[in-house]
Amino acid sequence: MAFRAAEYERFHGNRSSLPAWWPIFKATMHRGWKVTWVRRICLGALVSAFGLTLMFYMLYKVIPGWRELMQQFGQMVDPEEKLPFKIDARFYAGILKLYIYPVLLPLSVLFGQDLISSDMRTRALEAYFARPLTPLTYLLGRTFAFLAFLLGATLLPLLWVWCFDVLTAPTGHFELVSMVPKGIFLSFGGVSLVLALLIQAVSSISKSSTWTSMGLIVLFILSTPIAHILHELTDMAGFLALSIPESIGIIIYSALDLGEKIDSDHASPIQAIFLFAGIALLSLIILWRRILRKGVVG
Amino acid sequence: MSQAPIRCLGLSRWYGEVQGLSGLTADIGPGIVGLLGPNGSGKSTLMRLLTGQIRASRGKIILFGRELKPGVWEPFSRIAYTPGDDVHFEDERAFEFLELLARLSGENAEGAKKRAQVALERTGMAEAREKRLREMSKGMRQRIKLAQTLLFDHEVFLLDEPLNGMDPISRRTTLDLIRELGKEGRTILMASHVLHDVEAITDRILLLHHGRLLAEGRMEEIRALIGTRPREVIVKSKIPQEVGKILLEQDLAVGMRFSETRLVVETTRLEELLGHLSNLGCEGKIEGIEIEDHSLESLFELLVGETA
Amino acid sequence: MESCSPILRLDSLTVKYGSFTALHSFSAQFQGGALGLLGPNGAGKSTLLRSVLGLVQPASGKGMSMGLDIEKGGSKLRARIGYMPEQDCFIDGMSGVRALAHLAEICGFQAEDAMLRAHDVLHFVGLGEERYREVSNYSVGMRQRYKLAAALVHDPDVLFLDEPTNGLDPRGRARMLELIDRVRREHGIHLILASHLLPDVEQLCDEVWVLSGGVLKQSGTIANLTAAARGACRLQTVTEKTETIGNAAEGSGIQALPGNYAGELLLSRLDGIVSPLEIFKIASECNAPVLSLKPAARTLEDAFLEALEQD
Numbered sequence: 014m015a016f017r018a019a020e021y022e023r024f025h026g027n028r029s030s031l032p033a034w035w036p037i038f039k040a041t042m043h044r045g046w047k048v049t050w051v052r053r054i055c056l057g058a059l060v061s062a063f064g065l066t067l068m069f070y071m072l073y074k075v076i077p078g079w080r081e082l083m084q085q086f087g088q089m090v091d092p093e094e095k096l097p098f099k100i101d102a103r104f105y106a107g108i109l110k111l112y113i114y115p116v117l118l119p120l121s122v123l124f125g126q127d128l129i130s131s132d133m134r135t136r137a138l139e140a141y142f143a144r145p146l147t148p149l150t151y152l153l154g155r156t157f158a159f160l161a162f163l164l165g166a167t168l169l170p171l172l173w174v175w176c177f178d179v180l181t182a183p184t185g186h187f188e189l190v191s192m193v194p195k196g197i198f199l200s201f202g203g204v205s206l207v208l209a210l211l212i213q214a215v216s217s218i219s220k221s222s223t224w225t226s227m228g229l230i231v232l233f234i235l236s237t238p239i240a241h242i243l244h245e246l247t248d249m250a251g252f253l254a255l256s257i258p259e260s261i262g263i264i265i266y267s268a269l270d271l272g273e274k275i276d277s278d279h280a281s282p283i284q285a286i287f288l289f290a291g292i293a294l295l296s297l298i299i300l301w302r303r304i305l306r307k308g309v310v311g
Numbered sequence: 312m313s314q315a316p317i318r319c320l321g322l323s324r325w326y327g328e329v330q331g332l333s334g335l336t337a338d339i340g341p342g343i344v345g346l347l348g349p350n351g352s353g354k355s356t357l358m359r360l361l362t363g364q365i366r367a368s369r370g371k372i373i374l375f376g377r378e379l380k381p382g383v384w385e386p387f388s389r390i391a392y393t394p395g396d397d398v399h400f401e402d403e404r405a406f407e408f409l410e411l412l413a414r415l416s417g418e419n420a421e422g423a424k425k426r427a428q429v430a431l432e433r434t435g436m437a438e439a440r441e442k443r444l445r446e447m448s449k450g451m452r453q454r455i456k457l458a459q460t461l462l463f464d465h466e467v468f469l470l471d472e473p474l475n476g477m478d479p480i481s482r483r484t485t486l487d488l489i490r491e492l493g494k495e496g497r498t499i500l501m502a503s504h505v506l507h508d509v510e511a512i513t514d515r516i517l518l519l520h521h522g523r524l525l526a527e528g529r530m531e532e533i534r535a536l537i538g539t540r541p542r543e544v545i546v547k548s549k550i551p552q553e554v555g556k557i558l559l560e561q562d563l564a565v566g567m568r569f570s571e572t573r574l575v576v577e578t579t580r581l582e583e584l585l586g587h588l589s590n591l592g593c594e595g596k597i598e599g600i601e602i603e604d605h606s607l608e609s610l611f612e613l614l615v616g617e618t619a
Numbered sequence: 620m621e622s623c624s625p626i627l628r629l630d631s632l633t634v635k636y637g638s639f640t641a642l643h644s645f646s647a648q649f650q651g652g653a654l655g656l657l658g659p660n661g662a663g664k665s666t667l668l669r670s671v672l673g674l675v676q677p678a679s680g681k682g683m684s685m686g687l688d689i690e691k692g693g694s695k696l697r698a699r700i701g702y703m704p705e706q707d708c709f710i711d712g713m714s715g716v717r718a719l720a721h722l723a724e725i726c727g728f729q730a731e732d733a734m735l736r737a738h739d740v741l742h743f744v745g746l747g748e749e750r751y752r753e754v755s756n757y758s759v760g761m762r763q764r765y766k767l768a769a770a771l772v773h774d775p776d777v778l779f780l781d782e783p784t785n786g787l788d789p790r791g792r793a794r795m796l797e798l799i800d801r802v803r804r805e806h807g808i809h810l811i812l813a814s815h816l817l818p819d820v821e822q823l824c825d826e827v828w829v830l831s832g833g834v835l836k837q838s839g840t841i842a843n844l845t846a847a848a849r850g851a852c853r854l855q856t857v858t859e860k861t862e863t864i865g866n867a868a869e870g871s872g873i874q875a876l877p878g879n880y881a882g883e884l885l886l887s888r889l890d891g892i893v894s895p896l897e898i899f900k901i902a903s904e905c906n907a908p909v910l911s912l913k914p915a916a917r918t919l920e921d922a923f924l925e926a927l928e929q930d
Contacts, residue, residue: 021740021743021802021805023774023806024728024736024774026728026729026732027729028698028727029727029728030727031724031729033694033725035724036721039721040710040721044712044713047712127711132710134711135707135708135709135711135755136707136708136709137708137709137710137711139704139706140704140708140709140710140722140769142673143697143700143702143704144697144698145694145695145725145726145727146725343881347789348788349790349791350758448661449660450660451660475786476785476815478660478662479657479659479815479817479920479923479924480659480927481659481660483924504786504788504789504792505789505792506789507816507818507879510880510881511880512881513858513881514881531910547913582908585908585909585910589899589903589909590903592895592896592900592902593896593900593903595896597895598912599895599912599914600909600913601913602910602911608789611789612789615789615790
């Protein structure tokens with residue numbers, strides 16, 4: 014026969030003892046990084062954090078007492094402290110929101126819109142589960158990578174800003190912002206986890222990246238008017254928690270120990286947490302059922 | 312005028328710069344012809360040209376003595392075709408689907424029902440008449456596609472991979488059906504990748520490769536045409552030495568190997584050798600004949616391998 | 620790695636999808652070598668393979684593979700099985716090598732070993748040139764070879780192949796069969812092959828199980844199943860003469876049935892034997908050339924259809 018293939022060889026080397034979710038984690042990270050807009054947004058997030066600290070540094074070099082000056086100026090033009098002229102927890106709450114809307118949300122949609130749906134379309138699940146990989150480890154690997162990506166693009170730059178702020182600040186400033194690392198970790202971590210589960214669940218149902226993104230955007234935009242309409246009808250502040258942006262804001266505030274600033278016109282932190290926990294749990298149930306059905310019995 | 316219902320003269324087709332079919336000249340039918348070729352060799356292009364789905368870039372097709380031109384529809388009503396792709400009707404039940412197709416071809420309601428029923432029975436799908444197409448296995452859908460060709464009394468059948476996905480039982484019944492159609496004097500052009508299936512129903516093939524006609528005709532004739540190398544014939548006999556001697560005297564063998572109960576003859580004149588062996592058989596001197604490498608698979612490999 | 624325990628032993632294994640019973644109290648044993656699973660659509664061939672892999676949970680019964688329980692063996696068992704599913708299945712957005720290395724890592728290979736093996740295996744199946752291309756852009760034939768490579772990349776002890784030659788052209792099919800056969804003969808990897816194409820099974824396997832409706836209908840070695848029927852002959856002549864010879868044979872009390880090829884006849888007598896001399900005489904009377912005349916072994920197809928007819 015004209016055709017001669019290269020030789021097959023049996024493998025006699027050692028097998029590693031790494032957990033099975035690790036390759037999934039690596040492959041997921043790799044896949045996310047291949048999306049151009051994911052790279053751009055991540056880069057943008059890092060560069061803007063770096064730019065902010067650079068600005069701090071230059072101000073500090075030119076006017077050593079710039080913090081006090083700005084605070085005084087703020088008291089003059091904005092006595093009700095609506096604008097962040099003082100670098101304290103509220104300032105960080107502002108940047109947190111800045112990082113959640115233009116960074117975290119688009120990033121999570123771009124990263125997650127086709128993660129599980131493409132595995133279902135191409136029947137990769139069958140290839141996976143015929144190997145030493147259980148549905149649970151598969152889901153763990155995917156979700157870990159998703160989280161690591163989101164936190165890397167948000168938590169890291171913010172921590173860098175905080176470190177820089179603390180290092181260049183006068184004495185006494187540290188007490189003002191000491192709860193910030195915990196706060197950003199809790200809010201980013203919480204929001205990312207919920208988003209990761211929600212997006213994967215939606216994509217496992219829609220099986221297409223376009224429908225997933227559309228669905229999520231509609232869900233996000235519609236949640237606020239619906240929450241407000243229900244609030245108007247029943248006059249119960251609890252319904253406001255249904256608005257996703259509102260709940261994100263509340264989570265951020267309570268994570269940064271600004272709970273007393275939330276007035277009765279808003280939902281309570283417990284209600285916001287309840288909403289997020291509910292979304293996460295529902296997503297998890299959907300995901301689990303879809304994966305089992307598609308992968309195991311098909 | 313020629314007998315062949317399908318005649319292709321210098322038929323060529325390009326897709327942009329990709330060559331689909333190039334300079335095919337062949338008469339097809341009547342009888343069963345196996346359309347063979349590796350992937351991308353132009354089989355589907357030929358099928359689509361013959362059914363008028365695409366038009367030839369060069370050359371012409373003559374169907375039942377009429378040249379295919381824009382506006383000539385009559386020959387198509389005498390052709391039945393099963394595409395190689397899966398059927399795309401999903402929600403119809405088998406019977407409804409066939410009835411609908413019969414109605415679309417201009418049959419009245421009564422007749423359409425009758426025809427659909429007959430077609431289902433002929434393909435052994437009568438029991439599944441109320442089943443929806445999307446609930447069917449691949450093999451059943453294939454049979455529905457075949458049933459669709461049997462609705463009317465067509466003279467020419469173009470079957471693109473009709474056996475794909477069928478289990479051995481439906482494969483056998485379908486092959487029987489095709490064989491029967493061939494016996495009724497119809498022209499059947501069947502494209503298939505599984506050479507055993509082609510071999511089972513016909514010894515006439517049309518082999519395409521890289522869009523060109525590589526071989527056409529009876530397997531044995533093609534073999535004889537390209538056969539410069541000696542063929543081996545295994546002869547079973549109780550007296551191999553004596554048989555060998557006779558064959559050598561007739562100058563029919565270029566080489567021989569013996570064992571206790573058989574003899575392997577290398578020959579360049581296969582037909583004469585076989586004739587002579589027949590005579591020896593009538594004298595009771597030999598008990599069996601077998602030609603080495605006689606399968607379509609070996610012929611295919613020989614032809615396609617040579618030009619690759 | 621070699622063990623004496625059978626590759627597959629099933630004890631009244633029952634698998635259900637909802638109310639549909641795919642395998643019905645199935646018991647059989649396969650010691651090793653190459654096993655072919657035959658049966659019509661929906662006979663339970665794929666279900667059998669999938670239940671050993673733990674992709675479907677048996678409703679009752681027990682199964683052992685290579686000394687491991689199929690329900691509890693889990694990851695350990697699956698690491699030793701290479702599964703080539705019937706449908707396409709690949710990982711989106713990955714090149715051939717990367718996907719294979721990824722799959723090998725899941726089976727516990729270190730990253731470097733995995734990459735090395737991915738390259739080697741792709742060369743072996745003849746995808747060396749295409750290994751950096753994305754799998755989603757592969758043609759049908761390439762995807763089949765990719766699936767074989769994926770089944771082999773973690774060096775399994777058993778290969779489960781579900782319709783491995785589906786959609787391949789004749790050369791692709793011959794190559795695929797050759798690759799599978801080499802893996803089996805040269806490296807002692809056991810095979811379990813489910814296929815509709817009896818010639819494939821005949822070429823690769825020594826043993827077959829015939830399944831129908833989730834029940835084992837027949838099992839045995841191919842050699843036994845296709846043992847020659849006594850005193851029957853297969854005659855091949857040119858197609859036009861087949862009918863003439865058939866009629867002439869019937870005239871002298873010989874039963875003539877169409878064989879597997881065009882121009883082939885299966886000649887037998889209900890009681891007694893058919894002698895070659897007779898047939899040569901009939902053929903020469905009909906003026907038909909004898910292209911081939913040999914004792915009629917039962918084909919695997921005959922054995923298969925016969926097994927299904929027993930009820």
